[in-house]
Amino acid sequence: xxxxxxxxxxxxxxxxxxxxxxxxxxxxxxxxxxLSFISLFICIPxxxxxxxxxxxxxxxxxxxxxQPDTLAAIKLTLLVAVVTVPLNTVFGVAAAWAITxxxxxxxxxxxxxxxxxxxxSPVISGLIFVLLFGAEGWFGEWLMEHDVKIIFxxxxxxxxxLFITFPFVARQLIPLMQEMGNQEEEAxxxxxxxGWKTFWAVTxxxxxxxxxxxxxxxxxxxxxxxxxxxxxSGHIRGMTNTLPLHVEVSYNDYxxxxxxxxxxxxxxxxxxxxxxKTALEWKQTNR
Amino acid sequence: xxxxLSDISKNFGAFTALNHINLEVPEGELVALLGPSGCGKxxxxxxxxxxxxxxxxxxxxxxxxxxxxxxxxxxxxxxxQHYALFRHMTVFENVAxxxxxxxxxxxxxxxxxxxxxxxLLDLVQLDWLHNRYPxxxxxxxxxxxxxxxxLAVEPSVLLLDEPFGALxxxxxxxxxxxxxxxxxxxxxxxIFVTHDQEEAMEVASQVVVLNHGxxxxxxxxxxxxxxPANAFVSRFIGQTNVFDLDEHDADWLQTAGLLNPTQEGKIxxxxxxxxxxxxxxxxxxxxxxxxxxxxxxxxxxxxxxxNGSNGSTAPVFAEMPNDQFKQLELARGDKINLKIRQxxxxx
Numbered sequence: 001x002x003x004x005x006x007x008x009x010x011x012x013x014x015x016x017x018x019x020x021x022x023x024x025x026x027x028x029x030x031x032x033x034x035l036s037f038i039s040l041f042i043c044i045p046x047x048x049x050x051x052x053x054x055x056x057x058x059x060x061x062x063x064x065x066x067q068p069d070t071l072a073a074i075k076l077t078l079l080v081a082v083v084t085v086p087l088n089t090v091f092g093v094a095a096a097w098a099i100t101x102x103x104x105x106x107x108x109x110x111x112x113x114x115x116x117x118x119x120x121s122p123v124i125s126g127l128i129f130v131l132l133f134g135a136e137g138w139f140g141e142w143l144m145e146h147d148v149k150i151i152f153x154x155x156x157x158x159x160x161x162l163f164i165t166f167p168f169v170a171r172q173l174i175p176l177m178q179e180m181g182n183q184e185e186e187a188x189x190x191x192x193x194x195g196w197k198t199f200w201a202v203t204x205x206x207x208x209x210x211x212x213x214x215x216x217x218x219x220x221x222x223x224x225x226x227x228x229x230x231x232x233s234g235h236i237r238g239m240t241n242t243l244p245l246h247v248e249v250s251y252n253d254y255x256x257x258x259x260x261x262x263x264x265x266x267x268x269x270x271x272x273x274x275x276x277k278t279a280l281e282w283k284q285t286n287r
Numbered sequence: 288x289x290x291x292l293s294d295i296s297k298n299f300g301a302f303t304a305l306n307h308i309n310l311e312v313p314e315g316e317l318v319a320l321l322g323p324s325g326c327g328k329x330x331x332x333x334x335x336x337x338x339x340x341x342x343x344x345x346x347x348x349x350x351x352x353x354x355x356x357x358x359x360x361x362x363x364x365x366x367x368q369h370y371a372l373f374r375h376m377t378v379f380e381n382v383a384x385x386x387x388x389x390x391x392x393x394x395x396x397x398x399x400x401x402x403x404x405x406x407l408l409d410l411v412q413l414d415w416l417h418n419r420y421p422x423x424x425x426x427x428x429x430x431x432x433x434x435x436x437x438l439a440v441e442p443s444v445l446l447l448d449e450p451f452g453a454l455x456x457x458x459x460x461x462x463x464x465x466x467x468x469x470x471x472x473x474x475x476x477x478i479f480v481t482h483d484q485e486e487a488m489e490v491a492s493q494v495v496v497l498n499h500g501x502x503x504x505x506x507x508x509x510x511x512x513x514x515p516a517n518a519f520v521s522r523f524i525g526q527t528n529v530f531d532l533d534e535h536d537a538d539w540l541q542t543a544g545l546l547n548p549t550q551e552g553k554i555x556x557x558x559x560x561x562x563x564x565x566x567x568x569x570x571x572x573x574x575x576x577x578x579x580x581x582x583x584x585x586x587x588x589x590x591x592x593x594n595g596s597n598g599s600t601a602p603v604f605a606e607m608p609n610d611q612f613k614q615l616e617l618a619r620g621d622k623i624n625l626k627i628r629q630x631x632x633x634x
Contacts, residue, residue: 187433190337190363191359191440192360193384193385201388202373
């Protein structure tokens with residue numbers, strides 16, 4: 001049917017489009033502005049990162065990446081992501097479940113609280129942990145006595161990253177689960193499935209793309225976080241430097257190739273994230 | 288199997304959804320819970336299913352106290368108003384779900400599951416759709432799949448929440464008949480919720496009328512229609528003309544041939560088909576004037592205006608068969624004599 005009726009209406013649609021369209025000069029100047037803005041602020045800087053990283057050749061790039069401090073930074077960044085992303089995935093699903101499936105006092109307060117890490121400056125987030133666990137902090141003395149190091153050590157970095165990234169998964173799931181309602185879960189329960197079985201067989205398949213999307217964003221931020229981590233890390237080379245911190249330290253030491261080589265890894269991560277994000281968005285709308 | 292509800296009460300905050308409900312559903316019946324929206328009928332159904340907890344009272348299925356049992360252990364089948372099919376599973380997998388989640392020792396083998404699912408899909412006449420996903424089906428098809436899914440676990444009772452509420456009028460009519468026939472075939476004790484009195488009368492063998500969280504009347508459709516227990520039921524089931532004797536309608540009713548024989552009450556409810564119409568030859572003292580009429584298919588509904596009544600000015604509705612109406616050759620503004628055959632009296 002459609003193929004038959006289409007040509008009949010085509011002229012009409014074209015005419016309608018023309019009538020509703022802005023003049024050509026508006027169209028082209030807007031496109032020019034948008035494109036030059038993107039190239040000036042995104043494409044050129046990104047290209048520069050790669051040019052600078054390879055400015056002394058492939059060998060210098062490779063040796064910059066394989067020096068012990070850089071490798072330690074990569075390892076630490078991966079460790080932080082491996083610990084924080086699963087924890088925040090579990091937390092995000094639990095929080096979304098609690099908010100969308102139960103009625104309780106302080107629910108809207110909890111919903112607002114989840115957004116807190118987005119609205120607070122990352123530096124403040126880092127400082128919170130210094131105030132809690134630092135030498136002068138609330139638990140500082142107790143921690144000192146028991147020889148536990150949190151600030152200027154890996155646990156502090158993980159805590160700060162956990163705090164910064166916890167909204168991502170919950171934020172993705174809450175609107176979706178609200179929209180879906182819980183009738184499918186009730187149906188599964190009425191058919192004799194237990195709570196756990198219902199969660200895996202009905203809930204997870206329905207939220208999986210949104211969940212993956214949230215995990216992806218969470219991971220990107222966990223690997224790229226600078227502000228909060230910078231406050232709690234202490235910048236000890238080879239010990240508490242994550243990749244973003246390593247870029248800064250190298251740059252301040254006039255090690256341009258080292259700085260940009262590390263930066264190129266983060267840039268590559270960003271591009272991969274973007275591609276996966278686009279793919280997941282496509283998947284979500286074309287289920 | 289039989290269902291017994293004793294003294295069920297449920298509050299949502301300050302709102303009383305159900306107030307001391309006692310109800311017995313004998314085995315094999317098809318019962319309609321009928322009432323206006325907000326009367327507590329869906330809450331009552333969800334309490335029987337175990338999807339909602341009672342504040343007070345017990346739920347007994349076949350004599351077993353199920354009040355504290357989880358929904359997944361009650362062995363009920365529940366059909367949701369919006370179907371609630373698993374959208375990521377095919378029709379086949381939807382129906383098979385209840386069998387696949389059984390504990391290992393009770394779970395049938397794959398061959399038996401396949402056989403059973405196809406048999407159920409045959410029963411709802413949709414086996415040819417077994418590979419489709421729910422969003423590829425029409426509303427009526429989805430509802431039938433939802434029913435097949437609920438039947439797969441061989442429930443002791445079947446509970447349906449507004450099963451036809453989200454469907455087109457024509458599909459709804461077909462499915463009502465179909466559900467009635469299916470119930471005859473399976474004979475599983477069933478309760479369905481509806482706000483549509485026509486649907487309740489057409490499908491159910493027993494109707495329970497609810498209002499404000501209380502049972503107003505329980506009985507067969509004809510019982511409820513012919514002997515409404517109170518003014519609410521009379522008004523809710525079918526159309527009714529209400530005459531309030533306090534509003535000086537008594538004299539007018541006498542001219543229409545209706546006396547208040549006993550002291551049963553002061554409010555008369557008259558069904559439109561209990562009013563007999565005659566064209567009045569004399570141009571004076573006719574009790575009513577024909578204002579307008581509507582075609583309802585086989586019936587004509589006449590809208591009459593009362594003459595010489597000091598009471599309410601609400602129109603009176605009468606109904607008669609189409610061909611009888613044609614014989615009378617009435618026109619708008621004609622004077623009408625009428626005779627009321629019977630009325631229900633309420634306080």
